[in-house]
Amino acid sequence: MKQVFIKDGKTSEVKKIEVNEEELDNYTTILELLLKIREEREPSLVLRYSCRMALCGSCGMIINGRPRLACLTKVKDLGDKIMIEPLRNLPSIRGLVPDLKPFFAKYRSVTPFLVADDEQESPTAPYSQTDEQVKRYLQFNYCIQCGLCYSACPIVATNPKFPGPAAINVAYRYAADSRDRNKQRILKLDTPDGVWSCRIAGSCSMVCPKGVDPSLSIQLVKSSLLKR
Ligand code: FES
Structure with a gap:
């Protein structure tokens, strides 16, 4: 079981979501995980993305304390607890979306x-x-x-x-x-x-x-x- 913590940049509220590892494979990215969470459990989750292949640069976020592209970060490379926050040093628009x-x-x-x-x-x-x-x-x-x-x-x-x-x-x-x-x-x-x-x-x-x-x-x- 993976525990995913998602912080809203505007309200600072942190939501905890438990994800069964059987729902993931070796290639599941954080972006795919977030989209799945939004589709199945948290329809209000706000995030920015476009290309899904590390080209557009729009899915940046802090994942386990480090700025990363969500579409380039595999869930399997992280621990059982995953903390996801909006990028730092920028104001927040909403959810995981910073104002660039x-x-x-x-x-x-x-x-x-x-x-x-x-x-x-x-x-x-x-x-x-x-x-x-x-x-x-x-x-x-x-x-x-x-x-x-x-x-x-x-x-x-x-x-x-x-x-x-x-x-x-x-x-x-x-x-x-x-x-x-x-x-x-x-x-x-x-x-x-x-x-x-x-x-x-x-x-x-x-x-x-x-x-x-x-x-x-x-x-x-x-x-x-x-x-x-
Ligand atoms: S979605 Fe384009 S860089 Fe991640």
């Missing part, structure tokens, strides 16, 4: 897209790059904006002005791209509440479901600023 507006506001603030090169011969011509140029930013490009790193970050928890790992990571991703011409993106992070707030706890990199290392990209931004 603060996260995306910070993400947008670093201009998270390529700024075109005015000197390019034709606006429709392809921007070609060498393999070396691609390697400089490729691993930082896999972020799916799930907010797990933001939820895990102890600096975000204590300093609301800190942009957070995902925003700084995407800033580095574009700054390291040979096609980009935005010089301000990195300079805007050169403040005590910006990139220098990071104390290299590394929690962001530990919880990233896509293997991105935001802790590294933050240090690379610091390094670029020092070189300037």
Whole structure:
């Protein structure tokens, strides 16, 4: 028998649900378990999800104390007691659904897209790059904006002005791209509440479901600023 505890982010109420292990198999994910609970026992359970395959980044939640994607977490890998809560460091909308507006506001603030090169011969011509140029930013490009790193970050928890790992990571991703011409993106992070707030706890990199290392990209931004 598994005991599942589900915390409502708005009311802080915790519901305990007992699940017979015969209802599960080796591949049952937390997302599937929650959908089953909602269908059969708790119709008021509120959660966010879409792709069910770790692509859309919408099913982030705290599972047994750690930010994880519900669709990527297997029930069998957890103990007999499973605690499920909404992501931390974000306001709650309802149930397990956090309000991601603060996260995306910070993400947008670093201009998270390529700024075109005015000197390019034709606006429709392809921007070609060498393999070396691609390697400089490729691993930082896999972020799916799930907010797990933001939820895990102890600096975000204590300093609301800190942009957070995902925003700084995407800033580095574009700054390291040979096609980009935005010089301000990195300079805007050169403040005590910006990139220098990071104390290299590394929690962001530990919880990233896509293997991105935001802790590294933050240090690379610091390094670029020092070189300037
Ligand atoms: S449902 Fe899309 S990442 Fe989990």
